[in-house]
Each structure stands twice: as C-alpha cells, then as structure tokens.
Amino acid sequence: MKLTNYLLLLTFSLLLLAGCDDGFLVQTNGNELNKELFWKDKTDAKKGIIATYSQLQADGRWGWFENHYIAQNYRSDLIRATRKDLPFAQKIAGFTFTSDNKAFSDLWEDYYNGIFYANQVIENVPQIPELSNSDKEQFVAEAKFLRGYYYLNLVTLFKNIPLVTSVPQNSDDYYAEQASPEKVWDQIIADFKVAKNTLPASYSVEDKGRATKWAAQGYLGKAYMFLHDFDKADDEFKNIIDNGGFSLLSNFTDNFNGSGENGAESLFEIQHSSKRPNGFTESTPLYNEQAPGIMGGWEEFFPADWLFNRMMEDTTASGELSDRVMGTVFFDHPNSTADGIAYADIKSDLGSEKRFYKKYLYSNDISDGNTTRSGMNVHLMRYADILLLYAEALNELGQTGQAIPYVNQVRQRSGSADLSSSMSQSQLRNHLRHVERPVEFAMEFGIRWFDLARWKKGNLSIKSILTNHGKPDAANFEEGKHELYPIPLSEINKNAKLEQNSGY
Incomplete structure (x- = not known):
C-alpha cells in the first residue's frame, strides 16, 4: 500500500474531491459521485478506502507538517519552537493563537474530509453486488477504524464538534450542529469495536500498512484510557500483548530509519513514500524541519531543556546514556551522530542552537536527492506504547507491582536501568508521566x-506541567481555554449552528 495505488487515489480524487469546497464537508450536487458510474466493483471500493487513508497525510508534505504536526505537537512541553518564519506556528507554541489560525482550519478540514470519505465507503460498499460479504465487511470495518481515529483526534483537540455518520444529503446535513463529547466518544468506541472484531490480524506484503484488528484494539484501549475506564483498557492491551505477536525492535533507531517500517513493533503508521509518479508526492519534510542548518535543515524545533536534562539521567546500570537517548537527540557527545555525521565534525559550524532532535533524520529514502521529500513512515502507535499504556492502566487499578515489569521491558530494550520493584503507585504514575513516556x-x-489531555481529565493541571517544565510562554496558557483549540473561524462563519469554545 505504501508504494502503489497512486492512480487509484488520483481517480477517486478527481471524482470525489473536486466536488468539495471550503465549507464544512460541502459538496456541490453537480459533482457528487454518480452511483451508476461508481461504487460498481472492488476497484471502486479500494479507491474509496485509499481516499479515506489519504487524509492521514494531509494536503501533501507541507500540509502534514504545518497543519498536523505543528497543531498536535507544538503546544507540548517536549518542543521548543523559537524560529519566527512560521508566525502561525509560533502562536500555537506560545498560546497566543486565535480562531483564524490556518493550522486549525486545515486540520479540521482534513479530518472531516477523512470522515466524509469513510461515510461514503460505509454506505456504498455494501451495495456493490460483486463483492463477497467478507470483502464488504472488511472495507466497512476499515472505514470505521479510520473514522474513529479522525474523531478521536477532533474531539481531543476541539472537544465540541459535529458528529456526522452518514453522507450529507441536504444543507442541514452539511451544516451539522455540535454533538456532546460523550456521544462522540460513544461513536469512537463503537467504530473501534467493529474494526477490532472484523479486520484481519495481518495482510500480505503488498497491503502492509492497512489497519489491522490489533491497531483497532490498540486505539480502543487508548480511547478507554481517555475515559479513565482502566479495567476495559487493561483487557484490550493485555490481549494485544498475549496474542498480537508484537515485539520491541532490538535497535531503537530502527523505528525511525526505515528498516523497521510496518514491522514487529508497529501497530499503525502513516504510509509515506519518496516516489513521485506524475509529480504526486506522499513524502514529508520532517528531515529538514529538525536538522541543523549545516546539514541543510531549517531548525524549526528543538528538544525542550527539561527533557534533555531528563534524558541525561536515562542511563544504563553502568552509567552510560541509553540507546533511546542516543537515538533521539543530536548533541555534544563523542558518540553522537545524525545521518552518519558526527556531532564533533560540525560542532564549530553550529549557530546558537546546540541540541537537535534526530528521529526520522535519515536520508536513505528521499526523492531526487531532496531531503524535503523523505519517504520515512511516521509512527502513530508502537508496541512500546501498548506496553506503557498497559502498565499505566495496571498502576491506576492499584496493581503497581504487576505494572513495573512492563515498563522495564521498554527500558531494557534501550539498555536503561530497571526501575525498582518497590515503587509506589504515585511514584510510578509520576515516572510514567514525567520520565518514561x-x-x-x-x-x-x-x-x-x-x-x-487525558491526564487533564484526572484533574492534572496542564499549565502547572508546562510551567514546571520551563515551557516558553507557559505564562500565556489560560486554564479553561488553552486545553482546547478554538473552533476554526472559517467554520463558525459558514455554519451558524456552531458555538465557539470557551474563551475564544
């Protein structure tokens, strides 16, 4: 799936996407898919599901980074973003954003487009005569998994959102009112359950990267974690651990250098490629966004100082830095390298910034020698996440002694010293939140x-964490406001039924 099907996606895009304007899921009637011409066979079903996956990549490589990555990562305490060339990104990082920020409108549109495509598949694929029942069920379950994923993102980032589960038929359907967050979460759970119970456990080589039952079960467990339903989350994660056949890659960096893509540690990834048939691109610019200027990078974001200090404490039993530290940051250390370049060799050429992230900083899968066209897949869920989420669920259920070995599995892979088996529940909770994850x-x-966001539901103060961790401009964070993004102004202007989030 990673390297093929461009023409299928292009064909579907011409038939479907051209009908969409800038409004909320708006499609002019003259451009709607004609069921007499489309949804006739398995090829059409495949085009539909590929289009649904396509919104994971956003609108090309720039759209994915500038809208999806920045919107989802720049507010956190792990990122220090200081460059001024992307003002909208600086406003997100500094909590001075408003409802007209382009990242919000583009992210909203991308995810709702994905939901629209999913609903097309869910409604139309069952009516294709030539498809077997098992094929119909699988395509529908795949679409429901993706719809659940898009809604999980939307409800976490915006909270008060429309819930659209069918293809709009009139203006009232197009401009839907907001549903309660509880109703959205119910739909997310229902979609992931269908996907878990229907999707295959694995695919052939040519279809690797498509969502499996294990990906659905992982996200179902994660949804339960958001709802603090730790008993149910525990069951989902334990089943993956016992029966999914996953394992941690022995080399931590193989998760990010291309060699471990869709491999033993991967539950779900965004499929990227450096190939460019007919100029179509499915790559990312993540290499350049994080690389030092001397390596052709733009130095858009850096490791937060508190995190770097914490990493310097992540050591082996003999006191050496762990493999995950060496595989995550590029810094002044005799053994630190990035894309085959030793830090010592470029140290004198660096500017004011001296520490850099290096995950995905590999040029072995790029197009035309251009590092802005990296084909590295981007992880959405790794097995390490399953192990740590399971440990967290166990700990919240009061089973701290049973939880610690699962944390140590993750640590042992990178050579980090084991945690003490005598840790208390509060000690392990703090460790997971402020060290391990x-x-x-x-x-x-x-x-x-x-x-x-999910710890906030347990009365954790995000502002306190940002402040304690030295997040630049944390003082701008307003509690009761900045936990959520505003509903995009463009959507408010088009849909009179939408109400703005508090504080905006």
Whole structure:
C-alpha cells in the first residue's frame, strides 16, 4: 500500500474531491459521485478506502507538517519552537493563537474530509453486488477504524464538534450542529469495536500498512484510557500483548530509519513514500524541519531543556546514556551522530542552537536527492506504547507491582536501568508521566499532548506541567481555554449552528 495505488487515489480524487469546497464537508450536487458510474466493483471500493487513508497525510508534505504536526505537537512541553518564519506556528507554541489560525482550519478540514470519505465507503460498499460479504465487511470495518481515529483526534483537540455518520444529503446535513463529547466518544468506541472484531490480524506484503484488528484494539484501549475506564483498557492491551505477536525492535533507531517500517513493533503508521509518479508526492519534510542548518535543515524545533536534562539521567546500570537517548537527540557527545555525521565534525559550524532532535533524520529514502521529500513512515502507535499504556492502566487499578515489569521491558530494550520493584503507585504514575513516556516518545507525532489531555481529565493541571517544565510562554496558557483549540473561524462563519469554545 505504501508504494502503489497512486492512480487509484488520483481517480477517486478527481471524482470525489473536486466536488468539495471550503465549507464544512460541502459538496456541490453537480459533482457528487454518480452511483451508476461508481461504487460498481472492488476497484471502486479500494479507491474509496485509499481516499479515506489519504487524509492521514494531509494536503501533501507541507500540509502534514504545518497543519498536523505543528497543531498536535507544538503546544507540548517536549518542543521548543523559537524560529519566527512560521508566525502561525509560533502562536500555537506560545498560546497566543486565535480562531483564524490556518493550522486549525486545515486540520479540521482534513479530518472531516477523512470522515466524509469513510461515510461514503460505509454506505456504498455494501451495495456493490460483486463483492463477497467478507470483502464488504472488511472495507466497512476499515472505514470505521479510520473514522474513529479522525474523531478521536477532533474531539481531543476541539472537544465540541459535529458528529456526522452518514453522507450529507441536504444543507442541514452539511451544516451539522455540535454533538456532546460523550456521544462522540460513544461513536469512537463503537467504530473501534467493529474494526477490532472484523479486520484481519495481518495482510500480505503488498497491503502492509492497512489497519489491522490489533491497531483497532490498540486505539480502543487508548480511547478507554481517555475515559479513565482502566479495567476495559487493561483487557484490550493485555490481549494485544498475549496474542498480537508484537515485539520491541532490538535497535531503537530502527523505528525511525526505515528498516523497521510496518514491522514487529508497529501497530499503525502513516504510509509515506519518496516516489513521485506524475509529480504526486506522499513524502514529508520532517528531515529538514529538525536538522541543523549545516546539514541543510531549517531548525524549526528543538528538544525542550527539561527533557534533555531528563534524558541525561536515562542511563544504563553502568552509567552510560541509553540507546533511546542516543537515538533521539543530536548533541555534544563523542558518540553522537545524525545521518552518519558526527556531532564533533560540525560542532564549530553550529549557530546558537546546540541540541537537535534526530528521529526520522535519515536520508536513505528521499526523492531526487531532496531531503524535503523523505519517504520515512511516521509512527502513530508502537508496541512500546501498548506496553506503557498497559502498565499505566495496571498502576491506576492499584496493581503497581504487576505494572513495573512492563515498563522495564521498554527500558531494557534501550539498555536503561530497571526501575525498582518497590515503587509506589504515585511514584510510578509520576515516572510514567514525567520520565518514561516523554523520553521514549519524544517528538513523536500526536502522543505527548494527547497524554496531557487525558491526564487533564484526572484533574492534572496542564499549565502547572508546562510551567514546571520551563515551557516558553507557559505564562500565556489560560486554564479553561488553552486545553482546547478554538473552533476554526472559517467554520463558525459558514455554519451558524456552531458555538465557539470557551474563551475564544
């Protein structure tokens, strides 16, 4: 799926996407898909599901970074973003954003487009005569998984959102009112359950990267974690651990250098490629966004100082830095390298910034020698996340002694010294929140802020964490406001039924 199907996606886009204007899921009648011409066979079903996946990549490589990555990562305490070339990004990082920020409108549109495509598949695929029942069920379950994923993101980032589960038929359907967050979460759970019970456990080589039952079960467990339903989350994660056949890659960096893509540690990834048939691109500019200027990078964001200090404490039993630290940051250390370049060799050429992230900083899969076109997949869920979420659920259920070995599994892979088996529940909770998960998943897409958001439901103060961790401009964070993004102004202007989030 990673390297093929461009023409299928392009065909579907011409038929479907051209009909969408800038409004909320608006499609002019003259451009709607004609069921007499489309939704006729398995090829059409595949085009539909590929279009649904396509919104994971956003609108090309720039759209994914500037809208999805920045919107999901820049608010967190793991990122220090100081460059002024992207003012909208600086406003997100500094909590001075308003409802007209382009990242919000583009992110909203991308995810609702994905939901619209999913609903097309869900409604139309069952009516294709030539498809077997098992094929119909699988396509529908795949679409429901993706719809659940898009809604999980939307409800976490915006909270008060429309819930659209069918293809709009009139203006009232197009401009839907906001549903209660509880109703949205119910739909997310229902979609993930269908996907878990229907999708296959694995695919052939040519279809690797498509959502499996394990991906659905992982996200179902994560949804339960947001709802603090730890008993149910525990069951989902334990089943993956016992029966999913996943394992941690022996080399931490293989998660990010291309060699471990869709491999033993991967539950779900955004499929990228450096190939460019007919100029179509599915790549990312993540290499340049994080690389030092001397390596052709733009130095858009850096490791937060508190996180770097915490990483310097993540050591082996003999006191050496762990493999995950060496695989995450590029810094002044005799063994530190990035994309085959030793830090010592460029140290004298660096500007004011001296520490850099290096996950995905590999040029072995790029297009035309251009590092802005990296084909590295981006992880959405790793097995390490399952292990740590399971440990967190166990700990919240009062089973701290049973939880610690699962944390140590993750630590042992990188050579980090084991945690003491005598840790208390509060000690392990603090460790997971302020050490283990930040160090393991530093700069990875869509993890840290979502962690903070779900802990906020347990009365954790995000502002306090940002302040204690030295987040620049944390003083600008207003409690009761900045936990959520505003509903995009463009959507408010088009849909009179939408109400703005508090404080905006």
